[in-house]
Amino acid sequence: MNHPTPHTEAIDPKLFRQLLGCFPTGVAIITTRTADGKPVGLTCNSFSSVSLEPPLVLFSLRKASSLLGTFVEADSFAINILSQSQDALSGRFASSKIADKFEGVPWRPGPLGTPLIDACLASFECRLHARHEAGDHDIFIGEVKHMSTGSTDHALVFYKGAYMMLAESLRKLVLEGQLGTVDIDEAYRALYGKLLRLACERATDAEVDAIEAAVDEIEQHQDADALPRRIEATARFFSSITLAGHNEALRLMAQTMTTVLRERMTHVIPMRPRPDVFPLRRKVVHCLRVRDAEGAVGALDQLITMLRKDEGARVDGGAESVPIEN
Structure with a gap:
């Protein structure tokens, strides 16, 4: 017996984005290095934990991002969790108008060589574990190899399009x-x-x-x-x-x-x-x-x-x- 296919309405992208904003998220800067060793990074609120054994985390990156190729080629990356006092850094690394995001930003190389931004709440340095294509994004899963703590400030939280x-x-x-x-x-x-x-x-x-x-x-x-x-x-x-x-x-x-x-x-x-x-x-x-x-x-x-x-x-x-x- 054939059952009629249920009617489903098309998802409105603007409303989809608006409703996703109802879920508060932390803000992080994802960093890595280019093939010639230049530090690069971008603001992200798609960071999430995946597994404890082994310790895995993920973030997703738009296919349209100018840094997609760099992250695809890199074998490691770092997650830098921002504090409330670092909201300016969030805006800096999200801006397409700033060519060198690291200019004037204090940072240090981690044990894997990835850039760790000073005064963050926490940093996770990861080896690339897997990458998956998913719609208009790529999902990067990293295995945490090194961790560090920094500021004791409150976390910078993004909610409904605002901090x-x-x-x-x-x-x-x-x-x-x-x-x-x-x-x-x-x-x-x-x-x-x-x-x-x-x-x-x-x-x-x-x-x-x-x-x-x-x-x-x-x-x-x-x-x-x-x-x-x-x-x-x-x-x-x-x-x-x-x-x-x-x-x-x-x-x-x-x-x-x-x-x-x-x-x-x-x-x-x-x-x-x-x-x-x-x-x-x-x-x-x-x-x-x-x-x-x-x-x-x-x-x-x-x-x-x-x-x-x-x-x-x-x-x-x-x-x-x-x-x-x-």
């Missing part, structure tokens, strides 16, 4: 009340105003649908016990605008604002339902559909203004304040 140390610092600033309302409002207007303009040029119908779905969810979860769902829906409203803008640099900035948003809504400013501002979010969606950038930006500005006027009146009267995110 977690940044997210934790922002959380502390929010909880301690060091981020002022006026500054946050200006940041929202500037960042999401630009993203709305870009979305009017670049957003697909499906991306606008996602923004509208978040608006629907905000309006559905107005009961007092629905606050967590309302917070998530509000965060989704802004993150959907971000995705519709199709700008990776602004997306990273928007993730920072989302961290601020969640912490303020959860821990700092009491929330209450605001059905009076529902039409403004609807106007944002409508303007995106008709590609009216000025209308969309104006609606967002009105939303912020209305909520802040209300907040001022409530503060003067001794009542709770209301965040712009509600």
Whole structure:
């Protein structure tokens, strides 16, 4: 008996990458030497342990990488685990604009001759054990021959496209009340105003649908016990605008604002339902559909203004304040 083949939807590469970012990873610099002995390296967060007996680790490298040939030809490599204070090194070794990544970077050769970067949390020097092709990457498995420890700092962690140390610092600033309302409002207007303009040029119908779905969810979860769902829906409203803008640099900035948003809504400013501002979010969606950038930006500005006027009146009267995110 023949069974029908189940329908499977194509995997969206952008969403795939975004969801993979939900898994926090450490950051490492993988190093080796060229045939003529020059030290080379690149930033990587695909490092993983494989086996204890024998001690095996792996990392994966894009086939499009300019260093693929060097690592294929090398018989050894090193994994240098970065600390929080080495985030600049992470950016340096990830940049395609810096020809000599090791210029000005303190390092020493390990027993196998591979470059070990100073002040890392840990370094693993490996002999190549196996290499496997896998899609658009090559997987390098190394047998650990030598290990060393260095800094006692915390690890540099990558999460949802940003360093977690940044997210934790922002959380502390929010909880301690060091981020002022006026500054946050200006940041929202500037960042999401630009993203709305870009979305009017670049957003697909499906991306606008996602923004509208978040608006629907905000309006559905107005009961007092629905606050967590309302917070998530509000965060989704802004993150959907971000995705519709199709700008990776602004997306990273928007993730920072989302961290601020969640912490303020959860821990700092009491929330209450605001059905009076529902039409403004609807106007944002409508303007995106008709590609009216000025209308969309104006609606967002009105939303912020209305909520802040209300907040001022409530503060003067001794009542709770209301965040712009509600």
